[in-house]
Amino acid sequence: MYYGQYCLGSFSLNATMEELPIPPANSKCRVVLCGSLSFYGHIIQVRNLLRNNGIIAIPPHPPFDNSNPTEVNMAESRRAEAFAHLRRIKYPLTRAILVINPEKHGIKGYIGPSTFAEICVAFSHSKKIFVLYDFPSVFEQELSEWNATPFLGDLDTCVKEVVNIIRKYDNKQMQLEF
Numbered sequence: 718m719y720y721g722q723y724c725l726g727s728f729s730l731n732a733t734m735e736e737l738p739i740p741p742a743n744s745k746c747r748v749v750l751c752g753s754l755s756f757y758g759h760i761i762q763v764r765n766l767l768r769n770n771g772i773i774a775i776p777p778h779p780p781f782d783n784s785n786p787t788e789v790n791m792a793e794s795r796r797a798e799a800f801a802h803l804r805r806i807k808y809p810l811t812r813a814i815l816v817i818n819p820e821k822h823g824i825k826g827y828i829g830p831s832t833f834a835e836i837c838v839a840f841s842h843s844k845k846i847f848v849l850y851d852f853p854s855v856f857e858q859e860l861s862e863w864n865a866t867p868f869l870g871d872l873d874t875c876v877k878e879v880v881n882i883i884r885k886y887d888n889k890q891m892q893l894e895f
Contacts, residue, residue, distance in 0.1 A: 747773035
């Protein structure tokens with residue numbers, strides 16, 4: 718019996734109940750999704766897949782609605798959202814970040830400056846760092862030294878690993894409560 722089959726572009730998650738550890742239903746732990754807002758549709762697909770597998774997945778807010786923009790309100794809005802997203806990463810129940818980083822501008826595993834800043838915050842707060850695709854060469858040394866885990870586009874393994882991290886922290890929390 719399959720736990721589920723979910724399609725995500727060229728990805729699919731196809732796992733049996735025995736193969737996919739399920740976090741407790743009362744889990745409060747979560748993963749924050751990061752990546753260029755030009756990948757927003759992809760980020761939401763990953764969020765939906767994780768949620769379908771019992772993970773609380775927090776994406777960034779959608780790109781700024783520029784239907785009536787002024788330079789000032791766009792900058793203020795972006796700055797406020799950046800701070801809010803960084804707070805989500807630092808939040809104590811956030812256990813990991815998952816960076817969605819497909820190719821962009823001919824760069825495989827694209828990670829832009831804002832996403833790298835989010836990774837730095839996660840590292841400085843001892844959060845696990847998952848990267849859906851490969852590390853871009855410009856950040857390869859730092860990400861390797863910070864024990865980030867690249868999944869080379871293998872979403873099945875990525876979801877299983879995120880579930881395992883959440884379960885690990887939930888089990889530690891349960892032990893502390895008794």
